[in-house]
Amino acid sequence: MLATAANRIRTSRSGVKSGSVARLFVSAAVALAPALFGAHAQAEDVIRVGAPLPLTGPLAPEAVKQQRGYDLWAEHVNAAGGIDVGGKKMKVEIVYTDYQSNTPRAVQAAEKLITQEKVHFLFSPFGSGAAKAASTVSEKYGVPTIAPTASSSQVYDQGYKYLFGTFTPNDTLTNPLSDIVVEKAPDVKRVAILARNDLFPLAIAQEMEKSAKQRKLEVVSFEKYAINTMDHSAALAQIKSMNPHWIFVTGYINDLILLRKQMADQRIEAPVVTMIAGPAYQEFIDATGAGAENISSAAWWHPAVQYKGSDIFGTTENYVKAFQAKYKAMPDYGEASSSVAGALFQIAIEKAGSIERAKVRDALANLDVMTFWGPVRFGETGQINSLEPPVFQIQSGKTVVVHPPEIKQGEFKLGVK
Amino acid sequence: MFILQILANGIVLGCLYACIAAGFSLVWGVLNVINLMHGSFIVLGSYLAWGAYNSLGLSPWLTLAIAAPLFYAFGYLVQRGLLNRVIAAPVLVTLTLTFGLDLILNNAMILAFKADYRRLILEPALGTLAMGPVVVPVDRIVAMGFALVLTGALYLILRKSRVGRAIIAVRLDRDAATLMGVRVKPTYAAAFGLGAAMAGCAGVLLALIFPISPLSAIPYLGKAFVVCVLGGLGSVPGAVVGGLLLGLVESFGAMAFGPEHAVTLSFALLILFLIFRPQGLLGKRGFE
Numbered sequence: 001m002l003a004t005a006a007n008r009i010r011t012s013r014s015g016v017k018s019g020s021v022a023r024l025f026v027s028a029a030v031a032l033a034p035a036l037f038g039a040h041a042q043a044e045d046v047i048r049v050g051a052p053l054p055l056t057g058p059l060a061p062e063a064v065k066q067q068r069g070y071d072l073w074a075e076h077v078n079a080a081g082g083i084d085v086g087g088k089k090m091k092v093e094i095v096y097t098d099y100q101s102n103t104p105r106a107v108q109a110a111e112k113l114i115t116q117e118k119v120h121f122l123f124s125p126f127g128s129g130a131a132k133a134a135s136t137v138s139e140k141y142g143v144p145t146i147a148p149t150a151s152s153s154q155v156y157d158q159g160y161k162y163l164f165g166t167f168t169p170n171d172t173l174t175n176p177l178s179d180i181v182v183e184k185a186p187d188v189k190r191v192a193i194l195a196r197n198d199l200f201p202l203a204i205a206q207e208m209e210k211s212a213k214q215r216k217l218e219v220v221s222f223e224k225y226a227i228n229t230m231d232h233s234a235a236l237a238q239i240k241s242m243n244p245h246w247i248f249v250t251g252y253i254n255d256l257i258l259l260r261k262q263m264a265d266q267r268i269e270a271p272v273v274t275m276i277a278g279p280a281y282q283e284f285i286d287a288t289g290a291g292a293e294n295i296s297s298a299a300w301w302h303p304a305v306q307y308k309g310s311d312i313f314g315t316t317e318n319y320v321k322a323f324q325a326k327y328k329a330m331p332d333y334g335e336a337s338s339s340v341a342g343a344l345f346q347i348a349i350e351k352a353g354s355i356e357r358a359k360v361r362d363a364l365a366n367l368d369v370m371t372f373w374g375p376v377r378f379g380e381t382g383q384i385n386s387l388e389p390p391v392f393q394i395q396s397g398k399t400v401v402v403h404p405p406e407i408k409q410g411e412f413k414l415g416v417k
Numbered sequence: 418m419f420i421l422q423i424l425a426n427g428i429v430l431g432c433l434y435a436c437i438a439a440g441f442s443l444v445w446g447v448l449n450v451i452n453l454m455h456g457s458f459i460v461l462g463s464y465l466a467w468g469a470y471n472s473l474g475l476s477p478w479l480t481l482a483i484a485a486p487l488f489y490a491f492g493y494l495v496q497r498g499l500l501n502r503v504i505a506a507p508v509l510v511t512l513t514l515t516f517g518l519d520l521i522l523n524n525a526m527i528l529a530f531k532a533d534y535r536r537l538i539l540e541p542a543l544g545t546l547a548m549g550p551v552v553v554p555v556d557r558i559v560a561m562g563f564a565l566v567l568t569g570a571l572y573l574i575l576r577k578s579r580v581g582r583a584i585i586a587v588r589l590d591r592d593a594a595t596l597m598g599v600r601v602k603p604t605y606a607a608a609f610g611l612g613a614a615m616a617g618c619a620g621v622l623l624a625l626i627f628p629i630s631p632l633s634a635i636p637y638l639g640k641a642f643v644v645c646v647l648g649g650l651g652s653v654p655g656a657v658v659g660g661l662l663l664g665l666v667e668s669f670g671a672m673a674f675g676p677e678h679a680v681t682l683s684f685a686l687l688i689l690f691l692i693f694r695p696q697g698l699l700g701k702r703g704f705e
Contacts, residue, residue, distance in 0.1 A: 058632050060532045197677045224677040228636050230627065231433075233426035234671030234679065241419050254534045257628040261536070265554035266422075267545055287536040287628060 047083060047092045047355055049345065050113030052125045052134065057101025061253075062126050062334065066148060069338025070094045070123065072326055073346075076312050083346050086353035092342075095119055103130045110134040114141045120355050121145070121345055123338070124163075128152040129199045135163045144361045146344060148337040151300070152203045156381035162357075164364050164382045166300075166337045166344070166373065168389060170204040173276065173298040174211040176391050180403050181246060181272055182215050184412045188271055190220045192244035194235055194259070196251035197224040204276055205250045212246075220244055229255070232262050239268065246272040247416075253278040257287045264291055272296065273416040279394055280332050294416045296393040296402075301333040301373055304401045304409055305390060309371035311343040319372040340373035418550045423668050425551045431664025432561030435657040436622065437637055438644035439568055440615030446650040446700075447575075447588045447608050449508060450500065453515040455616050455641055456634030457522045458488065462620020463629040464530060467537045477537065477621050484617040492613025496606040504605060505591070519634075526631040534628040543625070556625040563622055565657065567615055572653045574611070584608045643687050649700020658698050662686075 051070055053063040074092050082089035095117050099105040106125040113119045114137065122138050124131035124147035131150035138145040139160045147155065151167035181188055191212045195205030202224065209219050220242045223235050236259075239247060247270045249259055256278035263273075278284045279297040288295075303320045313319040319339065323331040331339075348363035349355055368377050379385035391403040393412060400410040441455040462484055469475035469483070499518070503510045543555035575581040583604045586594040595601055627633060640663070648659020663683055670682035690697065 060527070060632075061534075064532075194676075223675055226677050226680045228639075229676065229680065230636055230640065231426075231430050231667065232676070233430065234423060234668045235676035237419065237422045237426060238672065254628045254630065254632075257534055257536055261626070264542075265545060265552070265557070267547075267552050283533050283535070287534055287538075289536075289538040290542075 045090055047085075047090050047121070047349070048095050048117065048119040049092060049121045049123060049342070050095050050097070050110070050117060050119035051123045052097050052099050052106050052109035052113060054101040054106075054126055054130075055096070055098035059101040059126055062149070063098075065332065065334040066123075066126060066338040067096065068323075068327055069148070069331075069335040070342055072323060072335075073312070073339045073342030075326070076322065077342070077346060080312065084350050085355055090355070092346075099125060099130075103133055106130040107133050107137055110137045114138065114143055119143070120357070121360070123148060123341055124150060124165075127200060128155050128203070131155050131163075131165070132158075135160055138162055142357050142361075144345075144348075144357055144364055146341040146364075148341040149334055152200060153381070153383065154203075156383040160382065161365075162361055164344075164378050164384075166341055166376070166384050168300060168384055168387045170200075170207040171211065172387070173204065173300075173389050174208045176389065176403050177274060177296065177298050178208075178211040178215050178217070180391055180412055182217075185245075185271055185414055188245040189218055190242070190244045191217050191246045191248060192221040192239045192242055193219060193223070193248045194232075194239065194250070195222075195224050196255055197226055198251075201250035201252070201276075205248070208248050208250075217246070225251075225255075230258075232259050233266065236262055236266050236268060240266055245270060246274070248274045248276075250276050251278070253281055253284055253287075256284065260288045260291045260295070269415075269417050271414045271416070274298075280392070280399065282330065282332075285394060285397055285399075292394045292397065294393060294395065294413050296391065296412070298389055298391045299333040300387060300389045301336045302390045302392055302399065302401055303330050303332075303336075304392075304399075305374065305407050307370060307372055307374050309373070310347075310369055311340070311371040312346060313339070313343065313372045316372045336373055340371055340376075343371060343373075344369075344376060421549075421551050423672050424665075425553050427665035427668030428661065429553055429557045429561055429664070430668060431661035432564045432657070433557060433623070433626070433660070434640050434644050434663050435568065435660030436560050436564035436619045438641040438648070438656045438660055439564060439571065439653070440612040440619065441638075441641040442645045442648065442650065442656040443571060443615065443653065444609055444612035445645055446652065446655075447584055448504070448605060448612075449588070450504070450511045450609070451508065451515065452609075452612065453512065453638065454495075454519040454522055455612075456636070456638035457519050457526065457631070458492075458613055458616035459620040459623060459637045460526065460629065460631055460634045461522070462488065462617035463537075463624035463627075463633075464526070464620075465617070466621040466624040467535060467629055470537055470539075477539075477625060480621050481618055484621050485614045488617030489610040489614040491610075491617075493606045493610035495613070496609035497602065500609065501602050501605060523631050523634055530631065532630055532632055534630045536628050537624040539625065556622075560619075560622040560626065563618070564660070567618070568653055568657050571611070571615070575653065580604070580607050643683060645697070646687055647690055647697055649697025652697070652699040655697055655699040662698070 055063045074094050078091045082091040097109040099109040122143050122145040125134050128150040131147040132155040144162050147165040150165050153169045193205050195202050256275045274296045280299045285292045307316050348360050352359040352363040375386040377386040390401045392399045392401045402412040444452045466477045466480045469480045545552050545554045583599045587604050644659040647662050648655030667679045671679040
């Protein structure tokens with residue numbers, strides 16, 4: 001709205017012929033008045049979506065990713081004239097609040113967005129923990145909420161009706177990984193797991209343990225490390241002494257960069273080394289250099305997948321192009337998931353023909369669409385169950401998709417030195 | 418064999434901790450200023466090394482020679498211009514001032530460098546050194562040697578040089594030192610400058626080891642705190658002894674109780690020290 005006012009000032013300024021400052025102020029005030037007093041009428045034409053994000057603090061890099069995803073979607077929608085709500089075009093506005101990487105504050109931020117900022121819909125805060133905490137608030141007020149970065153099934157098993165998520169459960173990452181390792185490296189028998197003692201990294205490590213045991217692999221060590229650990233040499237020395245064939249490490253990007261460096265420091269080699277979640281980010285490859293070679297990982301999406309969607313971005317290729325044009329970088333799964341969360345709201349609103357929360361909620365629950373992100377159907381709990389996450393590996397400094405077969409770009413390679 | 422590797426890891430890690438803590442210990446022990454900017458100084462040093470290597474091709478060893486005077490001047494100016502105004506006030510006032518300055522410095526770094534994690538990758542890599550079955554990375558050995566040399570040099574400066582004696586004199590009795598003709602303000606500034614130079618140099622070396630991000634400042638500061646309390650304030654070798662103790666406890670603790678308890682264990686040790694030996698291993702009474 002302020003932008004509109006500023007535009008009008010600019011328009012009126014160009015209309016002023018003489019350089020009189022007083023006249024300029026008068027015309028500015030005249031131009032501003034309808035913008036200010038007409039605020040209420042305008043607000044009804046705009047769909048407001050709340051986005052509580054950890055814009056400052058340790059999770060800030062993740063918040064920036066989500067923000068880039070939302071902004072790209074909103075920009076595309078508004079450039080196309082807005083969302084079609086029962087024949088009327090409505091623009092979208094993302095309302096951000098910073099919760100400073102502090103989960104209790106994320107819950108307050110969500111409540112503030114709903115009660116004070118009067119947002120129509122909500123995106124969840126970052127990660128499984130904060131998304132679960134904030135979902136209680138959106139459920140209480142009946143606000144349809146999409147979580148773009150929460151995978152743990154414990155987020156969705158509370159019987160809530162208004163929460164939806166675009167990440168499949170963690171085992172959908174570890175199962176295809178285990179399948180491909182068993183298929184390509186039948187000699188791999190001993191698995192060592194090292195996990196950050198944190199909700200998502202620990203949950204996915206536990207899924208890995210299950211996936212390994214189901215395939216008769218022996219889990220020779222399962223260790224956890226504390227958040228903010230600055231040295232992993234003791235844990236790695238122990239892993240080395242177990243002589244594992246497959247080292248599976250979880251954590252966030254700073255942990256994984258340090259761990260990869262320390263593995264080289266201790267001359268730890270193995271046929272297969274998997275790290276989640278970090279290798280999908282270009283920063284990981286830049287910061288580990290040659291050490292990144294043959295590190296495998298899995299994520300919910302990769303720019304190499306190819307889907308023809310009916311969402312605003314259409315094909316995956318189009319999405320990647322639009323993203324590159326705006327940010328001069330490749331999108332990763334966090335950014336793409338945030339964009340698709342917006343696109344799904346758009347599809348649901350258009351199907352419902354209304355911005356009434358209950359109707360949009362029902363439209364989301366019954367969604368069965370193809371998007372640039374992949375096929376989208378939400379299960380009973382609200383979590384997506386239609387996606388097949390790709391497995392990829394870093395080869396010659398680039399991420400290469402090795403599974404599923406329809407989109408693979410190369411063969412799975414063994415040997416991490 | 419396994420025990421030997423854990424022992425080697427612990428010793429090397431301990432020297433890294435000493436490297437992180439040395440400048441902090443000097444400023445706290447000698448000036449009685451808890452410099453909360455210390456972690457950010459280290460990170461800034463890491464960025465300097467990263468930038469110098471990636472844009473100018475300058476090796477970290479050369480960057481050390483640049484970082485030392487640069488950070489000394491920076492620290493000198495900060496002390497002269499800001500801290501000296503409140504130096505005689507209770508310790509909480511200087512603590513609050515450095516806290517505020519750290520917020521500014523740290524957020525300026527987030528603005529300038531973003532919060533992305535980077536690392537300095539040397540070409541060719543320094544590699545590792547094998548002594549029988551025990552493997553130790555060369556970059557850590559270099560940082561370890563540096564920590565020992567720096568601490569030794571600092572010890573000599575404080576014991577033998579005029580500036581050093583002046584620093585000690587001011588710390589012991591500010592008024593008496595003034596009466597003896599010591600110019601207090603430049604002396605304080607010199608001590609703070611030395612502390613900043615040590616933090617900057619430590620940052621240059623740590624750029625080879627740890628991921629670089631403004632967010633690393635807090636963990637560095639936390640380690641420096643623990644090392645100083647364990648080693649003892651006012652004692653330069655205390656930083657080395659405290660660092661070694663912490664490194665060994667974390668290493669063997671991780672082996673015995675699992676890596677997730679290593680940090681808990683080091684803080685439990687900290688609490689025990691605070692209760693039973695608040696002056697630390699080598700600290701002198703009156704310096705706490």
